[in-house]
Amino acid sequence: MSAADRVYPPSPTLDAVTAFVNRECRLLDERRFDDWRDLFTEDGAYWAPTRHDQKSPEEAVSLFYDDRVTMAARIRRLKHPDVHVQVPESRTVHLVSNIEAEAVPGEPAGVRAYAAFVMAEYRHTEPRWYAGRYEYSLRRSEDGFRIALKKVTLVNCNAPFTSIGVYL
Amino acid sequence: MDGLMPPPARPRPAFTDEELRTLVRPDRVHRSLYTDPGIFDLEMERLFGRAWIFVGHASQVPNPHDYITTRIGREPVIMTRDAKGAIHVLSNRCAHRGVSVCATDSGNTRHFKCPYHGWTYRSDGTLASLPQRRSYPHDRAEIESWMSLARAARVDEYRGFVFASLTEEGPDLETYLNGIRHSIDDLVDRAPDGEVAFVGGCSRYIIRANWKLQIDNGVDLHHATYTHVSTLDDDGRQFSRHGGGPRIMVDGKKSIDWEPFGVVGFPYGHGYQGRPPVETLPSGPVYEEYVRRLEARHGVDRTRQILNYDRFNSVIWPSMTFQAFGQHIRVVRPISVDRTEINVFPVALKGAPEAYNTGAIRSLAATHSAASMIQTDDIEVFERAQAGLQSGAHDWVLFAGHPGSEEPWHEGGWRGQGTSEFVSRIQYAENWISFLCGGNGNERG
Incomplete structure (x- = not known):
């Protein structure tokens, strides 16, 4: 089966993936971080590398590499009254587009999804913009998809950044 | 060959030496040190243009003709290894019209060719080819x-850490580093093979604040209680790579006495924070294998000595800060009076199990990246300091804690109480003012 054959044309699966990704990003915009974390599998991870072709979080440093345990620590911190980098807190809007979904050979429950995104963030001085690509490793379960990996590759992932206080 | 000389300050020095001396008192400095572009210009010329500045690590250029590009203050430079294996720190500027001859962060090349008129240089900086040679009689x-x-006037290294000075004058590197070399030893000795390597890329963050705020913070233990309070778990402990970090709060109240952990300072402004009270030391099979390899090389007693965790963050003034136990170094790169870039390099211990080194790479995402949980607290505080220091309501930034209580220390220098601010006092009142007035540091006031 070639890669092209695996691509889902407009289909119930692509529609479901699109709805899932839209919701995942809305949970971040609404700062519903616990609900957002629940989207991940028990061994799931959220990863933002510093290299465009980075293969793993161990090959080079990353902006984010949160497994569920680290996610819990980060989310707990985001609720703390003295999380200085979020006083005042960020308002964000994620725009997600160019969503594609493909089957994963040998993994009947697996779906890989790709999307392009722009995130606008406003805190207390100026708006900031992030752009890049999302790559999701999803697993189907009885109650919908779960995220095994969300990889966020910013178009400028190797640049120096001012503080990033929330998930991209 | 022309030396790589610091540029004249632009515009003309805004401050005479006498005026500069009014800005620094033994226990405080004027806020203009953080906010005045004229002071920043002078710092780039007289401090970063004279002191020993960290350039890179030899492991970043392991092979002949390898290079990296960086800056010394405002000077764009290339650190190269030539055909014979010698390291050079060269100006990234064509001798003809000033075009930078190298546009990439790192790589390997026998020749740097200017894209403008084709002037071409060898990896040791000498001219290899000159188009229209005949036009120059x-x-x-x-x-x-x-x-x-x-080229930089002086280049030297200590255990692979390459420093350069843009002036022929002043102390040699060994004299300049003095007691802080023990912190470099503390890092490098942790490698079973006795060498470290910068592999695993570079995490870069921007502080919209003056560079000295990062350096001030590097010898400040006390801030953790307040700045990093949101990183504590139910038990009041800060998370850390090896589990249970220091217990800082109990029932919402500060529960730690930082004083016994101490802070150490040395001539030329270097210093380190004593070990924070981490109760859970590393464990697990990877760590055990690491210890076995150290013991195989050094024996049990020396290994115990090497692994003794007696210091947290070290500062080599004015250009770098690093954690031996945390296996990373941070390079402080001033950009303008209110903007600084920090480059964070994970450090691999050669001879350690791969998983031990990759663990260090991975954990930086949680602790020191631009999106990390600890560094972002500090960045926020630095930026709020930059905002607050615009105010003329108070003119002074205070480093007045524990006056005169530091005692001579066996590594040289002095040791003070954990919340003592004496290392900053050494930096400003004995070194910053010396360099800014055209001296070479270590001016005992």
């Missing part, structure tokens, strides 16, 4: 003297 010696890449 000058003799060979003259051509080589002013048509090669300029």
Whole structure:
């Protein structure tokens, strides 16, 4: 089966993936971080590398590499009254587009999804913009998809950044 | 060959030496040190243009003709290894019209060729080829003297850490580093093979604040209670790579006495924070294998000595800060009076199990990246300091804690109480003011 054959044309699966990704990003915009974390599998991870072709979080440093345990620590911190980098807190809007979904050979429950995104963030001085690509490793379960990996590759992932206080 | 000389301050020095001396008192400095562009210009010329500045690690250029690009203050430079294995720190500026001859962060090349008129330089900085050579009637010696890449006046290294000074004057590197070399030893000795390597890329963050705020913070233990309070778990402990970090709060109240952990300072402004009270030391099979390899090389007693965790963050003034136990170094790169770039390099211990080193790479995402949980607290505080220091309501930034209580220390220098601010006092009142007035540091006031 070639890669092209695996691509889902407009289909119930692509529609479901699109709805899932839209919701995942809305949970971040609404700062519903616990609900957002629940989207991940028990061994799931959220990863933002510093290299465009980075293969793993161990090959080079990353902006984010949160497994569920680290996610819990980060989310707990985001609720703390003295999380200085979020006083005042960020308002964000994620725009997600160019969503594609493909089957994963040998993994009947697996779906890989790709999307392009722009995130606008406003805190207390100026708006900031992030752009890049999302790559999701999803697993189907009885109650919908779960995220095994969300990889966020910013178009400028190797640049120096001012503080990033929330998930991209 | 022309030296790589610091540029004249632009505009003309805004401060005379006498005026500069009014800005620094033994226990405080004027806020203009953090906010005045004229002071920043002078710092780039007289401090970063004279002191020993960290350039890179030899492991970043392991092979002949490897290079990295960086800056010394405002000077764009290339650190190269030539055909014979010698390291050079060269100006990234064509001798002809000033075009930078290298546009990438790192790589390997025998020749740097200017994209403008094709002037080409060898990896040792000498001129390799000059198009339209006949249009220059000058003799060979003259051509080589002013048509090669300029170079740092002095380059030296300590256990692979390469420093450069843009002036011939001043102390040699060994004298300049003095007691802080023990912190470098503390890092490098942790490698079973006795060498470290910068592999695993570079995490870069921007502080919209003056560079000195990062350095001040590097010898400040006390801030953790307040700045990092949101990183504590139910038990009041800060998370850390090896589990249970220091217990800082109990029932919402500060529960730690930082004083016994101490802070150590040395001539030329270097210093380190004593070990924070981490109760859970590393464990697990990877760590055990690491210890076995150290013991195989050094024996049990020396290994115990090497693994003794007696210091947290070290500062080599004014250009770097690092954690031996945390296996990373941070390079402080001033950009303008209110903007600084920090480059964070994970450090691999050669001879350690791979998983031990990759663990260090991975954990930086949680602790020191631009999106990390600890560094972002500090960045926020630095930026709020930059905002607050615009105010003329108070003119002074205070480093007045524990006056005169530091005692001589066996590594040289002095040791003070954990919340003592004496290391900053050494930096400003004995070194910053010395360099800014044209001296070479270590001016005991």
